Amino acid sequence: MLGAVRLARICNRGTDAIRKWDRAKSKGGTGGLVPAEFQARILRVAEVEGLPLTARDLIAEPIE
Numbered sequence: 271m272l273g274a275v276r277l278a279r280i281c282n283r284g285t286d287a288i289r290k291w292d293r294a295k296s297k298g299g300t301g302g303l304v305p306a307e308f309q310a311r312i313l314r315v316a317e318v319e320g321l322p323l324t325a326r327d328l329i330a331e332p333i334e
Contacts, residue, residue, distance in 0.1 A: 272315065277312065281308045283308075291303065
């Protein structure tokens with residue numbers, strides 16, 4: 271799967287920014303939501319590599 275280091279490279283961001291996507295909003299994260307500006311890029315990489323990742327995985331219900 272795509273780890274934080276790989277996602278950071280794909281999105282041209284630091285790993286701390288990527289890890290915030292998986293952190294609850296109450297703890298300074300995005301609540302599990304991947305920012306829209308990166309969604310298509312991540313999905314393209316996943317498709318090319320045959321990874322089982324869907325749009326729903328990136329924009330599912332937020333965690334509190």
